[in-house]
Every structure is written in structure tokens, then in C-alpha cells.
Amino acid sequence: xxxxxxxxxxxxxxxxxxxxxxxxxxxxxxxxxxxxxxxxxxxxxxxxxxxxxxxxxxxxxxxxxxxxxxxxxxxxxxxxxxxxxxxxxxxxxxxxxxxxxxxxxxxxxxxxxxxxxxxxxxxxxxxxxxxxxxxxxxxxxxxxxxxxxxxxxxxxxxxxxxxxxxxxxxxxxxxxxxxxxxxxxxxxxxxxxxxxxxxxxxxxxxxxxxxxxxxxxxxxxxxxxxxxxxxxxxxxxxxxxxxxxxxxxxxxxxxxxxxxxxxxxxxxxxxxxxxxxxxxxxxxxxxxxxxxxxxxxxxxxxxxxxxxxxxxxxxxxxxxxxxxxxxxxxxxxxxxxxxxxxxxxxxxxxxxxxxxxxxxxxxxxxxxxxxxxxxxxxxxxxxxxxxxxxxxxxxxxxxxxxxxxxxxxxxxxx
Numbered sequence: 529x530x531x532x533x534x535x536x537x538x539x540x541x542x543x544x545x546x547x548x549x550x551x552x553x554x555x556x557x558x559x560x561x562x563x564x565x566x567x568x569x570x571x572x573x574x575x576x577x578x579x580x581x582x583x584x585x586x587x588x589x590x591x592x593x594x595x596x597x598x599x600x601x602x603x604x605x606x607x608x609x610x611x612x613x614x615x616x617x618x619x620x621x622x623x624x625x626x627x628x629x630x631x632x633x634x635x636x637x638x639x640x641x642x643x644x645x646x647x648x649x650x651x652x653x654x655x656x657x658x659x660x661x662x663x664x665x666x667x668x669x670x671x672x673x674x675x676x677x678x679x680x681x682x683x684x685x686x687x688x689x690x691x692x693x694x695x696x697x698x699x700x701x702x703x704x705x706x707x708x709x710x711x712x713x714x715x716x717x718x719x720x721x722x723x724x725x726x727x728x729x730x731x732x733x734x735x736x737x738x739x740x741x742x743x744x745x746x747x748x749x750x751x752x753x754x755x756x757x758x759x760x761x762x763x764x765x766x767x768x769x770x771x772x773x774x775x776x777x778x779x780x781x782x783x784x785x786x787x788x789x790x791x792x793x794x795x796x797x798x799x800x801x802x803x804x805x806x807x808x809x810x811x812x813x814x815x816x817x818x819x820x821x822x823x824x825x826x827x828x829x830x831x832x833x834x835x836x837x838x839x840x841x842x843x844x845x846x847x848x849x850x851x852x853x854x855x856x857x858x859x860x861x862x863x864x865x866x867x868x869x870x871x872x873x874x875x876x877x878x879x880x881x882x883x884x885x886x887x888x889x890x891x892x893x894x895x896x897x898x899x900x901x902x903x904x905x906x907x908x909x910x911x912x913x914x915x916x917x918x919x920x921x922x923x924x925x926x927x928x929x930x931x932x933x934x935x936x937x938x939x940x941x942x
Contacts, residue, residue, distance in 0.1 A: 589861050589871075590936045591839075593878040599886055599927035600694055600920070601634065601681060603641055604896055608699040610679070611648065612637040612663055612898050614922025617724040617737070618828065618907040619680065619757050624733035628756055631682035632696060632907060632920060633705070633724050633737075634928065638673040639663035641896065649889075649896045649926055660889050660897040660924070665719040668744055676720035676742065678706035680758045687918050689911040689932045694918070705760045706739075706752070714767040716748055717741035725906065726757060727779040727829045729804065736804055738777030738791070741768065749774040749791060751805065770809045776826040779804070780838070780867060788867050793825040796842060798868055813868070817844045817858050818875045827857070828908040834915050836864035837871060839935050841905050841919060844877070854881040854888070854901025857921065859933075878933060879903065881924070889924035898925035908933075 599605065601613045615635040622628040639661060643652040648661035665675045679699050687694035697703075710718040722740035729736065735757045741750040748768040756762055769777065769789070777791035785802035790813065799810035814824050821844035830838035840862050845855045856877035863869040881887035881903045889897030907920035916934040923929045 588938055590938065591859055591874060591878060592934045592936070593931050594692075594933075595879050595883060595931040596692055596694075596929060597884065598693070599923060599929050601632070601696055601699065601928040602886075602896065602926075604894070604927075606698070607696065608636070609701065610636045610638045610699055611641040612639060612926050613679075613699060613928050614898070614925050615723045615904055616907045616920045616922070616928055617726040618909045618920065619726060619735070620728055620909060622728070622733055622735075622756075623730055625756060628758055629682045630909075631680055631758065632928070633726060633757060634679050634681060634699065635676050635722055635724065635922070636679045636699065636704075637663045637676050637720075637898075639898075640673075649898055651893045651895065653893065660900045663898050663925075664742075668718055675708060675718070676722040677704055677708070678721055678724055678739070679703035680705045682758070687911075687930070689913045689916045689918070689934070694930055705758060706737075706763060709765070712743065715741060715750065715765050716743035716746065716768070717750070718743055721750075722747075723776060723906065725776070725778050725826070725828055727781050729781050731783075736779055736781075738769065738779060738789070740775045746773050747775050748772075749777050751777075753805075766805055769807045774809070778826045778829045778840070780830050790826050790830070790840065794823050796824050796826050800868075814842065814860065814870075817856075817877075818873045819877070821846055821856065821858075823847075824858075825904075827905045828919075830862055830867065831908060831910060831917055832864070833861070833935060833937070835937055838862040838864060838867060839917070841908055841933075843904050843906075852882075852901065853877075855904050856880050857903060857905040857919075859935075861935075878905075879931070884923070884929075886927055887923040887929065889926070896924065896926040900924055903929070 601607045603611050613634050616632040619631050621630050639648040643650040643659050681696040684695040708717040709715050720742040724737050724739045726737045737752045741748040751766040751769050752763050754763045776793050780788040786800040789799040795812045796814040797810050798813035799807050801807050816822050823845050825843040827841035830840040841859050844858050858874045860870050861872035881901045885892035886895045887903045889900035902925050905921040908917050920930050
């Protein structure tokens with residue numbers, strides 16, 4: 529495991545003026561703390577000073593990540609018959625149906641694993657390179673094995689914060705629970721059903737899944753619902769949530785409306801609705817990270833902290849072509865009363881793809897690559913430890929990894 533923490537101490541009151549012009553960050557950090565968003569701080573020096581001086585102490589949040597050293601699902605270790613498994617969503621147990629067990633809903637593809645002209649993603653011992661093949665359907669007549677389908681893998685045992693190697697049932701052809709139906713314009717998904725994010729309405733027992741409908745003309749954010757996401761029957765497909773290209777939707781279901789949909793890739797939007805099936809795209813909510821990554825993409829649905837606020841994990845990357853350091857997971861703290869307000873932002877990524885070769889997709893024998901430099905966090909849930917969460921993510925768009933993330937709230941000296 530890898531575990532480390534970094535802090536950005538920020539004082540209020542007399543030191544408020546210093547806040548406007550001085551940030552301190554330890555180098556070599558995996559986890560991070562911040563007090564308020566840089567956007568808040570940049571509004572004006574006068575506003576910042578007044579806001580901070582009115583409170584006796586600063587409140588900060590620290591995120592500490594412990595990354596497991598090996599994937600939990602992978603073709604190479606025999607836990608999947610499919611060539612590529614990544615970008616999962618967590619399925620929690622149902623309060624209405626005891627047959628629904630917790631586990632992972634996994635984006636699955638089946639490009640032939642190998643190297644050279646006939647294979648995808650393995651280290652080539654002759655050329656000493658990887659064949660990262662970016663498996664997908666490039667035309668409507670391409671091999672259907674390349675399109676994304678969704679499979680379910682039940683958790684075996686526990687994956688709380690003390691477990692360093694969670695175990696899941698192997699993925700087989702019988703694991704398929706959701707796949708393309710190709711019925712445009714309602715279900716424009718011939719080339720794949722991708723990147724699921726599932727939220728359970730505990731008042732009704734209905735699971736709502738936002739996912740990407742991939743077609744020749746668009747990558748649409750589609751919505752489906754079911755009372756049992758672990759089987760292939762019983763799904764209702766509601767079509768695109770918004771017109772045009774849009775993807776990656778994390779649903780926050782509240783005890784009473786409005787509910788919130790945090791969605792988008794490149795920029796993250798915040799939408800509100802009283803009806804979980806009807807949405808209008810809201811304004812841009814997050815458009816960069818505090819450390820400078822100009823692209824962001826929604827992660828899993830927000831999770832409640834012990835202080836009543838939410839942690840929202842999201843993803844980030846650099847410019848076009850995913851340059852170094854690749855896709856990096858991040859987080860923000862959302863206000864528990866008004867989730868449209870950001871109370872804290874991460875000043876550094878939780879970790880980076882280069883931390884392990886199976887995320888980087890580099891030239892290491894025994895690793896697999898679909899898209900290099902990717903660590904994409906899409907599933908998370910609470911553990912037995914307060915404010916500690918188990919997260920799951922895709923590594924190099926080929927395998928599925930896990931980590932625990934602990935969030936701590938503290939007050940700085942006044």
C-alpha cells in the first residue's frame with residue numbers, strides 16, 4: 529500500500545491578508561488539505577478578509593489515500609474472461625430485496641489480448657513496447673466484441689478499510705447485465721454502453737443508472753432504472769438525459785427535492801430537479817483543479833461525511849492527448865445544506881497513474897494497457913470507519929484497482 533498526507537495550513541482572522549498571497553504545499557504528496565476554493569479566494573481581497581476575519585478559526589479537510597498494489601479484476605490474473613475491465617460503479621445492497629448483494633457493475637470490453645498485429649495491450653518482448661490499442665468500435669460494422677457492455681461482479685467477503693485485497697466473483701459471459709440495444713433516438717448505443725454510475729433511492733428501492741450511450745453521432749448521457757441492477761431483466765431505459773454530446777453523470781438523491789446531477793467531461797455541470805427522470809442541464813460547476821489540470825470529469829455519486837457535508841470524488845487530466853501525468857483522481861467537499869457550494873478543494877491529486885505500472889500502461893512485462901496514463905475513479909462507498917471510503921477505478925482502461933480514502937476535518941490554530 530501507499531499512504532501519505534500533505535497539509536495546506538490556512539489561518540484566518542489576523543492572518544487573512546496573508547491568505548491572499550501565500551499558499552504552502554509540501555512536495556511529494558499524495559493526499560491533501562484545503563480550506564476554501566481558489567475561486568472563492570480570487571473574488572476580491574476585501575471579501576476574503578471580511579469573510580475570514582468573521583470566523584475565529586479555519587476549517588480544513590485532509591484526504592489520505594492508501595492504494596492497493598494490485599488490481600482486483602483483470603484478464604491477466606484470470607478474474608475476468610473479458611479482455612478489458614474498468615470504470616466500475618458500486619452497487620449497494622437493497623433494503624427491499626435481500627437477494628441483491630453488494631458488488632461492482634463493470635464496464636467490460638473484449639478486444640483480443642496480446643501484442644503485435646493480432647493482439648491488444650500486452651508488452652511486446654521483441655520490440656520492448658506496449659500495444660495500447662484504445663479498444664472501441666470505430667465503425668458500425670466493426671467487431672461487436674469491441675463495444676462496451678456492463679457486467680456485475682458480487683463482492684466476496686468484506687472490503688472495509690482494513691481489507692487490503694478485496695475479492696470479487698470472476699467475470700464470465702453469465703455476468704452480463706446490460707448491453708446495447710441500438711434503438712435510436714431513444715437508445716443510441718450501437719457502439720457501447722459505457723461508464724455506469726448508479727445511485728439507490730432508499731425510499732423506493734429503485735436504482736438509477738446514468739451511463740454513456742455511444743453511437744456514430746454522439747456520446748450521450750443516458751438514464752436507466754431498475755429494482756435489481758445485478759440481473760439483465762427488469763431494466764427500463766429512459767434515453768438521453770440531455771440532447772447532444774454529454775457524459776458521466778453522478779446522481780445525488782436527497783431525502784426531499786431538489787435532487788442533484790453532477791455531470792460532464794472536460795467541464796463538470798451541476799443540475800437540479802424535483803423529478804429523478806427529468807433533467808435540464810445546469811451551469812458549469814467545476815472546470816479545473818486547484819493544482820492546474822484544465823480538464824475534469826465526474827466521479828461516483830457524492831458521499832455523506834460525519835459533519836453533514838459531502839465528499840465528491842472526481843477525475844482530472846492535462847491537455848489534449850492525455851499528457852503526463854495522465855488522469856488523476858481528485859475531490860471536493862460540498863456543502864451538506866446546499867451542494868451547489870464547494871467548501872473545500874484538493875490542492876493535489878490523491879495519486880497518479882505512474883504510481884503503478886498497471887495504471888501507467890508502460891513497458892513492464894506482465895502488465896496490460898488499453899489507454900496509457902489512466903487512473904479513473906468511478907465507484908465509492910462508505911466503510912465501517914467514519915469518513916473512510918473504499919474506492920474503485922480503472923487502470924490504463926484495462927484493469928480494475930482499489931484504494932481507501934480517509935477524510936479528516938480539523939481546525940487550524942487561530
